[in-house]
Amino acid sequence: MAEASKETKKTRRIVVPGEIIISGEDHLPGDFTRKEDGNIVANRYGLADDTGRVVRIIPISGTFEPRRGNTVIGRIEDINFNGWSIDIGGPYSSFLPLSECPRFIDRNSLPDFAKVGDVMNLKVWSIKKGGVDLSLKSRGLGKLEGGRLIKINPHKVPRVIGKEGSMINLIKNSTKTEITVGQNGYIWIKGDVSGEKKAEDAINFVVEEAISQGLTEKIEKFLKG
Amino acid sequence: MKLSNINKKKIESLLTDGKRLDERNPFDYRKVKIETGISNNAEGSSRVRIGKTEIIVGVKLGVQEPYPDHEDEGTMMVSMEFGQICGERYESGPPRINAIEVARVVDRGVRESGLIDWKKLCIKEGEKVWCIFIDIYCINDAGNVLDASSMGAAAALQIARFPVYDKKEEKIKFGEFTDDPLPLTENIPFAMTFHKVGDNILIDPNREEEDAAEARLTLAISKPKKEYIINSIQKGGRAPLTGEELERIVKEAEKIYDKIFPEINKQTESLKK
Amino acid sequence: MAYTKRSDGRKMDEIRPIKAEIGVIPNADGSALFAFGGEEDGTVAIAAVYGPKPLHPAHMQEPDRGIIRANYNMLPFSVTERTRPGPSRRSKEISMITENALSSIVDLERFPGTVIDVEILILQANASTRCAGINAAAMALAHAGVVMKELVSSVSIGKIDDKIVTDITKEEEDWEEGEGSTDIPFTLTSRTKQITHLQLDGGIQTSRLKEAYGAAVKACEKVYEYQVRALKGEKNKRE
Numbered sequence: 090m091a092e093a094s095k096e097t098k099k100t101r102r103i104v105v106p107g108e109i110i111i112s113g114e115d116h117l118p119g120d121f122t123r124k125e126d127g128n129i130v131a132n133r134y135g136l137a138d139d140t141g142r143v144v145r146i147i148p149i150s151g152t153f154e155p156r157r158g159n160t161v162i163g164r165i166e167d168i169n170f171n172g173w174s175i176d177i178g179g180p181y182s183s184f185l186p187l188s189e190c191p192r193f194i195d196r197n198s199l200p201d202f203a204k205v206g207d208v209m210n211l212k213v214w215s216i217k218k219g220g221v222d223l224s225l226k227s228r229g230l231g232k233l234e235g236g237r238l239i240k241i242n243p244h245k246v247p248r249v250i251g252k253e254g255s256m257i258n259l260i261k262n263s264t265k266t267e268i269t270v271g272q273n274g275y276i277w278i279k280g281d282v283s284g285e286k287k288a289e290d291a292i293n294f295v296v297e298e299a300i301s302q303g304l305t306e307k308i309e310k311f312l313k314g
Numbered sequence: 315m316k317l318s319n320i321n322k323k324k325i326e327s328l329l330t331d332g333k334r335l336d337e338r339n340p341f342d343y344r345k346v347k348i349e350t351g352i353s354n355n356a357e358g359s360s361r362v363r364i365g366k367t368e369i370i371v372g373v374k375l376g377v378q379e380p381y382p383d384h385e386d387e388g389t390m391m392v393s394m395e396f397g398q399i400c401g402e403r404y405e406s407g408p409p410r411i412n413a414i415e416v417a418r419v420v421d422r423g424v425r426e427s428g429l430i431d432w433k434k435l436c437i438k439e440g441e442k443v444w445c446i447f448i449d450i451y452c453i454n455d456a457g458n459v460l461d462a463s464s465m466g467a468a469a470a471l472q473i474a475r476f477p478v479y480d481k482k483e484e485k486i487k488f489g490e491f492t493d494d495p496l497p498l499t500e501n502i503p504f505a506m507t508f509h510k511v512g513d514n515i516l517i518d519p520n521r522e523e524e525d526a527a528e529a530r531l532t533l534a535i536s537k538p539k540k541e542y543i544i545n546s547i548q549k550g551g552r553a554p555l556t557g558e559e560l561e562r563i564v565k566e567a568e569k570i571y572d573k574i575f576p577e578i579n580k581q582t583e584s585l586k587k
Numbered sequence: 588m589a590y591t592k593r594s595d596g597r598k599m600d601e602i603r604p605i606k607a608e609i610g611v612i613p614n615a616d617g618s619a620l621f622a623f624g625g626e627e628d629g630t631v632a633i634a635a636v637y638g639p640k641p642l643h644p645a646h647m648q649e650p651d652r653g654i655i656r657a658n659y660n661m662l663p664f665s666v667t668e669r670t671r672p673g674p675s676r677r678s679k680e681i682s683m684i685t686e687n688a689l690s691s692i693v694d695l696e697r698f699p700g701t702v703i704d705v706e707i708l709i710l711q712a713n714a715s716t717r718c719a720g721i722n723a724a725a726m727a728l729a730h731a732g733v734v735m736k737e738l739v740s741s742v743s744i745g746k747i748d749d750k751i752v753t754d755i756t757k758e759e760e761d762w763e764e765g766e767g768s769t770d771i772p773f774t775l776t777s778r779t780k781q782i783t784h785l786q787l788d789g790g791i792q793t794s795r796l797k798e799a800y801g802a803a804v805k806a807c808e809k810v811y812e813y814q815v816r817a818l819k820g821e822k823n824k825r826e
Contacts, residue, residue, distance in 0.1 A: 103819045106692075106729055107737025107778045121734065130778075132694070132736065134729040134818060151732015152616055152639060164315050176315050180639040180653075180698040206319035218699060237324045237335070240315070275315070282328065286337065353711045354627060356664035366613045370710065372664025393672050398658060399635045399706035401614035449663040449672060451708070453633070454612050489667035 101136040104146065111139045119145030153179040153243040153273040155221050159213040160230070162238070162271030163223065165206065168199050175211065175223060178243075178273050182220040189214060189224035191231075208233050208277070210269050233269065236279030239289055243274030245296045248304075256295060256308065263312040264288040287312070317525040325526045326512035334523070340516040341566055343574055348465060348581045350473040355489065358474025358496075362466040365520060366456035371466035372449050373474040373496075377486055380436070380443040388435020388444040392421040394463060400452040401521075410524070411460060411550060419505065419548045420450065420464050423534030426545035427503035429471065434497030442484065446471075446496070457520040460532060464505035469582045471496060500538070503545055504575045507532040508563045510553060515563060517570065528553035531560070533567050542568050589765055590748035594758055600802060602742065602754040602809055603629060607722070607817035609730045615706075617731025619817065621723035623715050623754055631710040634723035636731040638703035645700075653701035655693060657685040659720055661709040681717045688721050688741070688774040688784035694734040703733060714757045715743040718772050721784065726814050738814055739783055740807035741774040744799045746791050751798050753806045766790065773803035777811050780804050 104110055109128045118124045121133035122144055131137065135146040155161065155177065163175035163183060172186040187194060194202050203209060209232050214224040225231060241249065250257050250270055261268050264287045266280030278288045294311055298304055328334060338344070344365030353359040358373035380387060394417035424430065435444040448470065450463045478490035509519050509527035519527060529551035536543055544564070549555065555563075593599070603624035612618035615635035622631040642648045659681040663672050685707065693703070705728065707720040718741035725738045745755035748765035755770065762768040769789025775782060782800075791799065 105738060105815050105818045106735040107776075108815075123736075130736075133734050134732060148732050150617065150730060164318050166316075178315065180641065180701045182641045204319075206317070206322070208318045208320060233320060235323075236320060238318050238321050277320075282333070286335075352626070353631075353662060353664055355667045355711060355713075359664060368612075370662065372662055374664045374669040376669065393663070395672055397660060397706060397708060398637075398704060399612065399615075399633070399660075399708055402637070447663070447669055449669075451662055453708070454614050456613065 101138060101147070103135070103149075104131040104137045105134055106131055110137045110144055110146075115142065117143045119143040121146035121148065148244050150242070150244065153177070155179055155181065155183075155213045155216060155273070157213055157216060159272040160210060161213060161223075161273040162208055162210055162233070162269065162275035162277060163273075164208050165203055167205065170196065173199070173203060175209070177211070177221070177223070177271075178275075179221075181216070183223055184220055185209075185211060185223040185225065189222070189226055191226050203232055208238055208275075210271065210277070229269075233277045236267070236277055237285055237289070239276050239278065239292065241274050241276060241292065241296050243272065246270060246272055246274060249276070249292055249295050256305070259305075259308060260288050260291045260312065264291065317522050321522055322526045325523055326514070329511055329514040329516060334516065336520065340514065341570055343518045344520075346465070346574075346578060346581075348469050348578065348585070350469055350582075350585045356470075356474075357477055357491065358470045358472075360466045360469035360473065362462045362469065364458055364462045364465075364518060366454055367458055367462050368453040369459060369462045369466050370451050370453055371463070371470040373470045374447040374449070375474075375477055375486065376445045376447060377437065377442055377479070377484075378445045379441065380439075384432070385440040386436045386443075387432035388430070388446065390421070390425065390430065390446045390448065392417045392424070392448045392450070392467070394420070394450040394452075396452045396455065396459070400455040411530075415548070415550065416460050416463050417450065419460060419532055419534075419546065420448070420467050422546035422548075423464055423503040423505050424448075424467060424471070427534065427536040427543075428499055428501045428538070429468070429503060429536075431497040431499055437479075444476075455521065457522075457524045458507065458518045460507050461505055461518065464503065464534065465578060468502050468504075469585070471498060472502075472582055473585060501536045502579065503534040503536050504571055504578070505532055505534040505546075506567055506570055508566070510551070510555060510559065515559065515566070517566075527551060529555055531555060531563055533563070535567055535571050537571065542571065590750050590752075590762065593752070595756065599750055600753045600805060602806055603756070605810065605813045606631075607726065607813040609726055609817050609820075615727070615731070617727040617729070617733070619723045619726035619730060621719050621726065621814075623719055624713060624756075626711075628713055629711065630713045630715050630719045632716065632719035632723045633708050633710060634720065634727040635706045636703060636724070636727040636733065637706070638731075639698045639701040639733070640704075642700060642702035647702075648700040651699050652695040653698045653703065654695065655686050655690050655703045655705060657682045657689065657705040657707065657724065659685055659707045659709075659717070661712060661716065665709045665712045681720070684717065684784050684786070685721055685724060688739060689724060689728065691783050692725075692735045692737055692739055692776060693728065694736070697734050703728070703731075712757075714755055714760055714770075715772065717741070718743050718774070721774050722810060722814060726817060729818055736776075737779070738777040738811060739774050740777060740810040740814060741772065741784065742803060742806040742810055743770055743772045744802045744806065745770055746789065746795070746799065751795065751802050753802055771799050771803075773800070773807065775803060775807045777807075780807070
């Protein structure tokens with residue numbers, strides 16, 4: 090997963106599919122690139138990272154692509170006899186099987202545990218052809234109650250979290266809210282009304298200013314004002 | 315992602331305190347922007363943005379036989395489409411307002427307000443009259459497409475010009491325009507749709523608020539002689555409204571009309587030049 | 588009378604002013620606008636991309652790859668004589684050729700069983716609507732982060748009387764003297780100039796088709812410049 094991009098000294102440039110990022114035999118094609126006639130060529134619209142030997146594209150747009158181990162926030166769409174169909178965005182249908190719930194749930198009372206429209210914090214357990222399997226068997230996972238849900242561009246999630254959680258903790262502490270960030274771009278915020286609103290605005294501010302310099306100072310200023 | 319239960323509850327509980335997620339008051343509109351002349355093969359066209367909702371309206375003129383009991387009056391046909399382009403329209407869940415309803419509600423608002431002087435659309439009594447086609451298309455659905463459509467139809471009509479009509483051949487010369495505006499009166503309809511969320515009422519919902527609403531009421535109001543006249547009403551949604559809610563809505567509608575309509579009208583007037 | 592001058596004063600190989608923008612439809616995963624000619628009398632197309640997302644019903648899915656589903660539509664008032672709303676045979680044909688024009692550049696094997704919906708809407712028509720639509724769609728796909736090898740660019744090459752002409756207008760389409768008017772819309776890939784869409788309507792000598800292709804290569808390079816500038820967020824409107 091991309092590390093939170095720090096205040097970068099060098100601004101990365103946007104490239105388009107088919108564009109030559111860099112030429113020469115010294116480079117290897119990384120994420121979303123290919124090697125063609127001695128050039129590394131972009132396979133996706135995004136920011137080119139050609140600082141190392143492995144050249145890659147950092148996506149800035151597009152639907153969320155789940156990876157095993159991601160924590161995501163999903164909405165229950167449907168309930169059937171052995172689990173819940175969950176919308177986590179992205180290309181695949183997703184499912185939470187009964188067997189991946191942390192405690193015994195009676196087959197007849199699935200809706201009592203979670204009903205259509207409820208949202209949960211889940212982990213991506215496996216990705217197979219035909220869909221994604223989710224799990225609740227981990228700390229910090231489960232149904233989310235109260236608060237509000239917002240959506241941001243999933244590619245900005247690392248920035249919102251910050252290095253070792255520094256950005257999101259700054260926002261939480263300053264607005265006295267609980268915040269859970271799903272890697273699929275859904276974020277749950279819970280606190281008092283004005284705290285929730287301030288946290289939401291701060292997160293949107295980070296998303297908009299994601300590539301600018303001195304972001305931490307700007308956010309601190311924003312949260313104080 | 316469809317509306318979550320927690321956001322629905324949040325919208326309802328905030329509204330009980332007269333608040334909304336985006337900090338508007340329950341009877342505030344988002345920013346409204348009206349432009350015209352955006353599609354120039356049409357006799358008239360407009361684009362309305364309310365917040366991020368965007369619709370485009372086009373007015374085209376045709377020549378037809380009049381209806382049997384209105385031999386000296388022009389005709390009108392309103393169509394509306396929610397293309398796939400404007401956003402997901404979920405197949406399951408409570409029905410969102412559909413295109414036919416939007417078209418018919420806009421039609422009634424225009425017709426019953428007396429905006430169009432039908433008799434002046436007569437070319438040859440009993441044989442040929444002008445027909446006004448109003449086509450509405452949703453480009454981005456961020457809630458309240460109906461009110462945007464009504465504003466757009468009114469604006470496009472006010473800006474529209476007759477095409478050139480060859481009297482000898484009795485045919486329209488498509489693509490050639492005159493400077494003659496359509497025969498309109500001053501009775502411009504203004505449609506406001508009120509939505510009931512939980513036990514409270516709001517106006518101009520965004521998508522989530524619209525999905526949280528269980529009933530809605532559209533009123534089209536005009537003010538021909540300094541008196542508020544309701545020209546059309548449409549109730550939608552499954553939940554009922556109480557008589558008291560109806561009364562509350564009508565009172566708010568008058569206030570909103572006085573506050574918002576002059577601003578909208580000003581935008582359209584400035585585009586007429 | 589031979590065709591020696593274009594009615595709008597353009598050179599034979601000159602494209603109308605181009606406008607290209609991305610992000611015009613907030614709800615979409617990717618979106619774009621592309622216009623040949625000015626807002627006053629040009630051809631304006633917008634496109635929205637939704638996906639990749641699960642394709643339902645399951646029987647429409649292909650087992651080892653995703654699909655692109657293109658839907659081309661014109662506003663009823665985009666043309667001088669109003670068309671009835673809803674799909675027509677023409678719009679269905681254009682939807683199909685658009686799908687084919689875009690499919691070879693997209694990595695469809697990446698997400699089997701999914702669909703990428705490409706919605707195209709013509710706001711104003713003055714010839715080359717399918718080309719404007721494809722140009723907007725290609726930008727919208729890229730903007731949506733779809734994994735793709737390259738872009739495609741599309742333009743209508745014409746033969747008006749005996750002249751090969753770039754980006755013909757409706758007026759030029761109606762030319763009847765001499766050899767009349769022939770419309771040859773091309774869509775070419777950006778890197779390799781391969782043809783992903785080609786149609787012809789009229790009559791051209793077999794020996795001259797190559798010349799039309801040559802004109803298309805040149806014109807598509809220009810279109811590509813504008814598509815790229817729009818995607819890179821650079822100010823992008825030639826008056």
